[in-house]
Amino acid sequence: MSNETEVIIVGAGPVGLMLAAELRLAGVSTVVLERADAPGVHPRALGLHARTLEQLAMRGLQEPFLSAGVRVPSWHFGFLRERLDLTRLDSPYPFMLAFPQNRTEAILEQRALELGAQVLRGVQVTGLTQDEDGVRISVGGGPDRRAAWVVGADGAGSTVRRSAGIDFPGTDADTYAYLGDVRADAPPAPGWGVQNEKGALIVAPVPGGLLRFTGYDPEDQGSGRRELTLDELREITGRIGGADFGLRDPAWLSRFGNATRVAAQYRKGRVLLAGDAAHMHFPAGGVGLNLGLQDAMNLGWKLADVIRGRSGDDLLDTYHDERRPWAEDVAEHTLA
Ligand SMILES: Cc1cc2nc3c(=O)[nH]c(=O)nc-3n(C[C@H](O)[C@H](O)[C@H](O)COP(=O)(O)OP(=O)(O)OC[C@H]3O[C@@H](n4cnc5c(N)ncnc54)[C@H](O)[C@@H]3O)c2cc1C
Incomplete structure (x- = not known):
């Protein structure tokens, strides 16, 4: 052959x-x-980060990403409260692009x-x-x-x-995070997040009007990769985030691990x-x-x-x- x-x-x-x-x-x-x-x-x-955008630009490919993506000027490390200030990056793209x-x-x-x-x-x-x-x-x-x-x-x-x-x-997974791409009637600002003794929650914009609620919930570790429901997401965000964001119309609900x-x-x-x-x-x-x-x-x-x-x-x-x-x-x- x-x-x-x-x-x-x-x-x-x-x-x-x-x-x-x-x-x-x-x-x-x-x-x-x-x-x-x-x-x-x-x-x-x-999330598309600065160096990836620079490489896409080397191929003249950046425009469709930049014109439709949402620019997020600071992002988390390990869900910690202190944010990384991406505006200080020495790059034409000093942000994370949500796309x-x-x-x-x-x-x-x-x-x-x-x-x-x-x-x-x-x-x-x-x-x-x-x-x-x-x-x-x-x-x-x-x-x-x-x-x-x-x-x-x-x-x-x-x-x-x-x-x-x-x-x-x-190593196999021993820690799990939750994720929901949903609409919210009372949304926090994109990029908003909390990290407290109850867990971590961060909110990222999804172009097209959805918001991604994701984070770490110490009480949710036994569930592994089991499907997440909207009610579970509401309970988790309410408990950790302390507010009812009016979550509805999920486009994607998931849990993922740290294998x-x-x-x-x-x-x-x-x-x-x-x-x-x-x-x-x-x-x-x-x-x-x-x-x-x-x-x-x-x-x-x-x-x-x-x-x-x-x-x-x-x-x-x-x-x-x-x-x-x-x-x-x-x-x-x-x-x-
Ligand atoms: C919830 C979540 C959030 C994430 N967020 C981010 C983020 O914000 N930023 C970021 O950089 N990364 C993120 N990631 C990671 C990112 O999604 C992956 O790193 C990315 O998909 C890897 O791309 P890939 O092309 O290597 O593999 P994949 O996207 O997995 O593509 C592999 C392809 O191979 C095909 N395939 C598999 N086996 C075979 C086979 N035997 N024969 C033929 N085809 C096959 C599959 O169908 C698939 O289409 C996230 C991942 C998850 C789960």
Whole structure:
């Protein structure tokens, strides 16, 4: 079986789509395989930070984000009362931009397609094997596929990582946070929050009129990943925040934990990892998507250079050397 394309990216999340566009900019033939039939509808990640916006601007991509996002001038660290003053950042974007992940994905997918990437949905990758010339990928219910290089951007449960035999050491979840994207009849100011002996609550704007109420509730730790109800959210925010915000019409209710792991290797032969496939951690602070998009920026030009024969494949080891320490830092910060 010969290679059908130069790169297969597994996963059409934000990181896979960003990487696909980067590779296409360098003319690398790129196919993205995504198991979901349709793009996600939940906002998920909200926060885009200064360095990510700078990198999007390097590609002339900042406008749709800046024009529709909400600028948040200060943000929390570890839900602590003292805020980080982002206006002091030495950046053209001294703020956190609240912008829903599903809209980020839509922008990045459109760009990847315009640049000539193929995005194939409804294709679940089940395993892979590699040899000297390429990587063979098995696909549930379809023929095998083959590429010279494969990038696993398939999220925290990465099949690519597991199939390549890359360890994912770390710790399981022992702390959970709650999250509700809702409308509120008596909302506090966006960015408002409390941290007291009852727990933590922070409110972030979701473009489109929703507000995200999220935080830590010491009385809610036994519930793990169980579904959150609107009544539970009202009770939690009332108890911790001390007010009835008139919460209604939830668009998304969730609990999430602090399982924390970083891949032992970002590269094994012709297989590379990026985004949540390479690192998972507590989403508090809103950094995971940013970390992953910056992985894609680091990896894209290097992989293209190796494929075009402009650099030896040891250039790809610098991707591991440069990006993995940042994931370790983020893991340490979110655990703190
Ligand atoms: C509640 C919450 C809030 C968050 N808030 C923020 C925030 O404010 N800022 C921030 O930076 N980050 C935040 N994050 C983290 C952020 O959502 C993730 O870091 C981000 O989604 C990672 O992108 P990714 O492309 O690496 O992986 P994913 O978004 O997980 O995408 C992986 C893709 O791969 C596909 N896939 C998986 N397995 C296969 C397979 N076998 N075959 C084919 N396709 C497959 C999946 O369907 C998916 O589309 C938050 C996360 C949560 C849960």
